[in-house]
Amino acid sequence: MSAGLTVLAPAASAAARGADVLYFTLVGFSTFMAGIFIVLIAVFSYRYRKGSQANREKPPTHAKGLEAAWTIAPLTVFLGLFVWAAYDYVRQSQPPDDAMPIFVVARQWMWKAEHANGRREINELHVPLNTPVKLIMTSQDVIHSFFVPAFRNKRDVVPGRYSVLWFEADRAGEYPLLCAEYCGTDHSAMIGRIIAMPPEAYARWRDEGARHPGVAQRGYALFRQHGCIGCHAAASTVHAPELAGLPGRRVHLADGGTITADETYIRDSILEPQKQIVAGFDTIMPSFKGQLNEEEIMAIIEYIRSLDAGRHAGERP
Ligand code: HEC
Ligand SMILES: [Cu+2]
Incomplete structure (x- = not known):
């Protein structure tokens, strides 16, 4: 801890510093x-106190110019702050397409x-510097909240759905990771750390500990084991959608709507295939609820x- 007054946790990303500037501007205004x-109340209370000699003749009833000024000036400033904040918010909630998934x-x-690549860790998260990282998160039990003060970034982690949070660390170091949603007896112990390191060091760290097969490899094994391949492989005789290139694609649904295929959509397609039917296909896909856990679905x-x-569905990654 530095000797000076520390108001906020150190900021470890450009977005965090941007949030601080916005925050202090808001507090400043x-x-x-x-x-x-406060000053006007004090001045008028003193000048027009009981018994003062102030001139009370012909008080003005209104001053249009003054009223317009004190309405329009703050309105403009605060609307400007709103636009600024909305812009930052939208940018923070949309991960770049090339963000690295964890x-x-x-x-x-x-x-x-x-x-x-399959390297796992608990209560620690190693990330490369100057690389957009996208966390795809879910919970196995209750609602938690992933909070990294150094990134000024927080997202609820909810059972039954995915939450995505992204950041781009630009200062090497270790930063606290907290759970910010009361989640039971040991909630306060649900803490960890983010370790931001240069990309080469991160790559070395990641590769030396990969004792498991990569996530995509495990996904491939599950894809075969659970029979997805029987319908979704290119050579299959069953009429099922092509899965290659699905993430990010606009999907036309049988009910006439369209939806962008994100992680949540794909997860729903596997667990509740009846919920959103792809236009032009029969509702023959069985639900895999109870057969696949969250980590398997992510794989x-x-x-x-x-x-x-x-490379099409059914081929080795
Ligand atoms: C019996 C054949 C069959 C099996 C088995 C099957 N699917 Fe499907 N799947 C389909 C059909 C048909 C559709 C399109 C209709 C719909 O949306 O339900 C589909 C849709 C999907 C979609 C949405 C595709 C899109 O373009 O939007 C995904 C993702 C998907 N399946 C993944 C899987 C996975 C993963 C498995 C294995 C765990 C699997 N499927 C098993 C037949 C199957
Ligand atoms: Cu928690």
Whole structure:
């Protein structure tokens, strides 16, 4: 801890520093506005106190110019702050397309992370610097909340759905990771750390500990084991959608709507195939509820993500 006054946790990303500038600007303007009121109240209370000699003849009834000014000026400033904040918010909630995925599963009371090549860790998260990282998170039990003060970033982690949070660390170091949603007895112990390191060091760290097969490899094994391949392989005689290139694609649904295929959509397609039917296909896909756990579904999604135009569902990653 530095000797100076530390108001906020150190910021470890450009977005975090942007949030601080916005925050202090907001506090500054609010203080300024409150200050004007306090000063005016004090001045008028003194000048027009009982018994003062102040001139009370012909008090003005209104001053249009003044009223317009004190309405329009703060309105403009605060609307400007709103637009600024909305812009930052939208940018923070939309991960860039090339963001590196890391899978996070929360449970009472720990954070489990798995990197694309299969390296796993608990209550620690190694990330490369200057690289957008996208966390695809879910919970095995109750609602948790992934909170990294150094990134000014927080997202609820909810059972039964995916939450995505992204950041781009630009300062090497270790930063606290907290659970910010009361989740039971040991909630306060559900803490970990983010370790931001140069990309080369991260790559070395990740590769030296990969004792498991990569996430996409595991997804491929599950894809075969659970018979997805029987319908979704290119050579299959069953009429089923092509899964290569699915993430990010606009999907036309049988009910006439369209939806962008994100992780949540793919997860729903596997667990509740009846919920959203792809236009032009029969409702023959069985539900895999109860047969696949969250980590297995994430692995299958990563396998689907690994497919591209040259490689179709059913082929080895
Ligand atoms: C009996 C054949 C069959 C099996 C087995 C099957 N699917 Fe499907 N799947 C389909 C059909 C048909 C559709 C399109 C109709 C629909 O949306 O339900 C579909 C849709 C999907 C979609 C949405 C595709 C899109 O373009 O939006 C995904 C993702 C998917 N399946 C993944 C899987 C996975 C993963 C498995 C194995 C765990 C699997 N499927 C097993 C037949 C099957
Ligand atoms: Cu928690």
